[in-house]
Amino acid sequence: MSTEAPADPVPQPSAGLPNPPAGQGESALPTADAAYWEEAAASFDDEPDHGLRDPAVRSAWAARLRSWLPSAPAAVLDLGCGTGSLALLAAEQGHRVTGVDRSPRMIAQARGKLAGHDAAFLVGDAAEPPVGEQRFDAVLVRHVLWALPDPSAVLRHWAGLLAPGGRLVLVEGRWGEAEPIGIPAGELTALVEPLAAHTHVEDLSHDPVLWGKEVTDERYALIAGFPPGIPT
Numbered sequence: 632m633s634t635e636a637p638a639d640p641v642p643q644p645s646a647g648l649p650n651p652p653a654g655q656g657e658s659a660l661p662t663a664d665a666a667y668w669e670e671a672a673a674s675f676d677d678e679p680d681h682g683l684r685d686p687a688v689r690s691a692w693a694a695r696l697r698s699w700l701p702s703a704p705a706a707v708l709d710l711g712c713g714t715g716s717l718a719l720l721a722a723e724q725g726h727r728v729t730g731v732d733r734s735p736r737m738i739a740q741a742r743g744k745l746a747g748h749d750a751a752f753l754v755g756d757a758a759e760p761p762v763g764e765q766r767f768d769a770v771l772v773r774h775v776l777w778a779l780p781d782p783s784a785v786l787r788h789w790a791g792l793l794a795p796g797g798r799l800v801l802v803e804g805r806w807g808e809a810e811p812i813g814i815p816a817g818e819l820t821a822l823v824e825p826l827a828a829h830t831h832v833e834d835l836s837h838d839p840v841l842w843g844k845e846v847t848d849e850r851y852a853l854i855a856g857f858p859p860g861i862p863t
């Protein structure tokens with residue numbers, strides 16, 4: 632398997648980035664290596680869709696997020712939250728955000744970015760977030776699930792973190808041309824459909840404003856609604 636990082640959703644590796652540990656199967660991807668993200672944190676926001684510094688890009692993500700999250704103020708869990716760019720948009724829309732990321736440097740940036748907002752950030756594993764008995768109206772995950780070792784088990788766990796009537800908002804893709812990496816929408820839908828009451832896939836490839844450029848690979852959001860009873 633290639634260890635070359637894709638142009639998106641991860642930043643280009645700098646010359647000083649460590650190689651991933653050998654012999655870890657799927658986790659031989661640099662993006663599955665915690666040290667990779669610690670190194671990447673300082674420049675992560677330089678990508679247009681990461682830092683959302685361009686008002687047009689920021690506004691495009693804000694509009695999508697508004698349509699994906701509950702309309703009333705809600706408890707949102709942002710897993711693999713990175714520097715907190717989406718968490719900040721959610722907080723600005725009135726939601727109470729809990730962010731979890733394995734990288735302390737990412738979490739430090741997110742805490743700084745959301746200072747003064749109703750938000751909490753925890754260092755921890757997105758696959759098993761350290762949130763105790765707390766339940767959430769929405770679990771938001773952008774560009775993280777594809778790199779986790781067992782997406783099917785992780786999705787079941789995330790479904791269990793939802794309050795009745797909650798939703799999963801999964802922003803994923805399959806990036807690159809020669810050796811694409813990621814998870815196609817059809818594959819993710821097949822994993823989520825048995826758990827959810829309904830799913831909806833939204834194409835994001837054809838909206839260049841989201842990415843700050845034209846893109847040709849597969850990018851999408853999958854929104855999965857759960858019944859107002861106890862989730863599976």
Ligand SMILES: C[S@@+](CC[C@H](N)C(=O)[O-])C[C@H]1O[C@@H](n2cnc3c(N)ncnc32)[C@H](O)[C@@H]1O
Nearest residue numbers: 668711712713732733734737755756757773774
């Ligand atoms: C491509 S970035 C996405 C960041 C953020 N979701 C966004 O869209 O801006 C991937 C993030 O997931 C985090 N991450 C990767 N594996 C993780 C894991 N097992 N548990 C928690 N965070 C993880 C990395 O530290 C990094 O911040």
